[in-house]
Amino acid sequence: MIEHFDPRQHARTYSKDLGTPSPAAGAAPVSLTIDGVAIRVPAGTSVLRAAALADINIPKLCATDSLEAFGSCRLCAVQVEGRRGTPAACTTPVAEGMQVTTQNERLARLRRNVMELYISDHPLDCLTCPANGDCELQDMAGAVGLRQVRYGFEGENHLQAAKDESNPYFTFDPSKCIVCSRCVRACDEVQGTYALTIDGRGFDSKVTAGQGEAFMDSDCVSCGACVQACPTATLMEKSVIDAGQPEHSVITTCAYCGVGCSFEAQMKGDQLVRMVPYKGGDANHGHSCVKGRFAFGYATHPDRLTAPRIRDSIDQPWREASWEEAIAFAAARLQAIQAEHGRESIGGITSSRCTNEETYLVQKLVRAAFGNNNTDTCARVCHSPTGYGLKTTLGESAGTQAFDSVMQADAILVIGANPTDAHPVFGSLMRKRLRQGASLIVADPRRIDLLKTPHLADAQHLPLRPGTNVALINALGHVIVTEGLEDHDFIAARCDTAAYRAWRDFISEERHSPEASEAITGVSAEAVRRAARTYASAGNGAIYYGLGVTEHSQGSTMVMGIANLAMATGNLGREGVGVNPLRGQNNVQGACDMGSFPHELPGYQHVADPVARGRFEAAWGVTLDDEPGLRIPNMFDAAIEGSFKALYVQGEDIAQSDPNTQHVEAALSALECLIVQDIFLNETAKYAHVLLPGASFLEKDGTFTNAERRINRVRRVMPPLAGKADWEVTQELARALGYPMDYTHPSEIMDEIARLTPSFAGVSYAKLDERGSLQWPCNAEHPLGMPTLHEDDFPIGLGRFAITEYVATEERTNRRFPLLLTTGRILSQYNVGAQTRRTDNQVWHDEDVLELHPADAELRGIRDGDWLGITSRAGQTVLRARLSERMQPGVVYTTFHHPGSGANVITTDNSDWATNCPEYKVTAVQVEKVSQPSAWQQRFAAFDRAQRDHLAGAAQRESAP
């Protein structure tokens, strides 16, 4: 008897298409025979899947295991003892005692007939077709033993149908389409975009994008799910058409966003041919977005830095150097600066783009070799309030759920996040749950695309004014408390009673009522009351939030307000609920876990804690500073003031990503030694004295930790372009400074992390290879990790309600600056754009624009496309206008993907009171029509040109005879 229940026991199920999805977990077992083979599978399994699990391969075309069965091609016909006809195996569920026959002459004839019809209207160019060898139609023609096509090829056909090559990454060749509708279903079921339809009937039926438009003009978001689902060469990656079929593959993790999708990197030698989302990926289950699947060309872009470079000052050209020379130069500079200006005069910035192991090494370098705690990371500018707020209230600085938990949610409250653009694969999963009937509440100044989800059951939008989050969360809390919607059992059992009572008294005050808050937030009291009732009464209420929560002067207060709401309603500690920060960068969770912050050693162990510090001192063989070091903004201030002289930056572009660009530029210019390790000459690197080429995620081994605390393996698929992975470079710098590091592989770094970090104690590469991924905490108590946090208790024992007084930001509108600017991301570009700007994703967004409401535009005589000067208290920049009703009047919006746009020239250095996370989301501005770039943009362009010349000059000189 063959038994198939836990797909994890059958890794091969991920490489084989089993035809239909697995049934819901926990279904009762059913026994049947297929071609005489006894098999036991969960009820709800299709006959097609049961047979495939027993290695009996029934021919199929319209079925694939990422999509619900459709039953259109009839190729999978079988016979079932005691039943009439030849049912389709893909749409027939197994039944107890069923006896199935999959092969006999009658079935063979039937299948050949089906195939004859398909092939009679299909080009016979298999040998020159790019899908040759990877085409299910070709495979099925072989499988059914097709030898002739009795209908001939002369009849009416679709062979002349025109190709659509509008998408930069894939082609649509309708002459090869068999109208199986797998693409349409993939777009609907998996991606949730509904961009494709089957138009017409019978012979005339055909796949169309949008209203018969080109793919690029339709709603298609280029996720590629249809391309992956297509069994023929109709939808085909251009990279495969150009390079030919891949020969081998390596499973690795996307390096773009915090979803952490797993991919098969399909290779031809060292050439990456395509990225195919991995079905066994626990975060993405075989889905992806345009960035992870298609935007990998940057890894081999000619702009990649491939040799180290050094120079004495930033107005000089660089000189190409060997690795040894560059590292010795950097180390000598750091030592000389410390000798002259003291131990605290240097520091390092770790990267949320690099692996856990690399991040761990950089903070270790700073603490052990630099001898201070001047280490920080870009989470400072995104999710540091999450760390502070969740640690204070729930005792753990991380989201509480796995992504899959959203499928159990009944009400989904999304605050200051835009999942379909910034976390697209999770956005698709969320949309799936919303289509199933969960209620959606979006608190956001903009009408985000999630609100336009097709077949949405119940959607509420709370269009609050930027900067008023805390007033809104308090109003929601007020309704929950005053309308008796609390979960008293949960509060009594799990929360600190005194803190709860204090919060209850505070939140019940009339000044927090929706009616009193309406004037502050701009959201009607009625809408707030309805939203609070929906969240609190739905059953499972889940909160997802993003940078629209954290990047405020009250970011930490708001995170605590969110935790208060979840505790008050008992929405913690089980599937379908929770408090879920949507982390932006691929490894921002990991960068925080690995001790990047100046006050915390790996695993959030405070540097002042003598026991924790003692363990690190013993392992690292040094005495560690017990005082927190400088945060990034403190480093900038100290550099300008003159006490901070040198900085090592691995894989971060602080000159583009941090607020108040002119202040950052002044700080970087003031440094005596800036060492930048990156794959490109980014904006920060233009101020560098030492350039150390970085390695892309394809060029190294390691791990990333995604937004659900999931540790995923990153595997090297090609050698580092400059010869070294980033961890090797950090190690060599440490050695040059006289501090020994002798790792031979990142797995040894992870072993050290596991020894020193309680939440990682059970993590090893061997276990990751065996399990696929692990969600921390992973230790003796939870050897396979923990998908849901706080099931029985909180790490601090009882949950602590926090008082969340609303304090208006100092950044106010007035007559001079009457509009509020807020910033965000779009789907096709990623963060500072260093990677995506070097791919064909540019076709979707080749410049940052300023979105504003038509009413604000009309008032100022602005038309769509006009150049606008945008002035804030910090600076001025110029962007093109885009009129959009997604904005509310009085609020304008832009992205920060292009350095020359200077979005951060206008953002101020206001920041979160607890963590210094900048207030990117609220800047008071004025806009007016202008005709030329701003003064900053002109200076930027000149400096950019000069630094590129310095780089090119170095290359030319080195190649000169």
Ligand code: SF4
């Ligand atoms: S494009 Fe591909 S997946 Fe879509 S209907 Fe045609 S053959 Fe099927």
Ligand code: SF4
């Ligand atoms: S690429 Fe994605 S969004 Fe576009 S049509 Fe295909 S499945 Fe739909």
Ligand code: SF4
């Ligand atoms: S959703 Fe994020 S992790 Fe997944 S493919 Fe897209 S960018 Fe990569």
Ligand code: FES
């Ligand atoms: S595979 Fe079952 S009907 Fe097409």
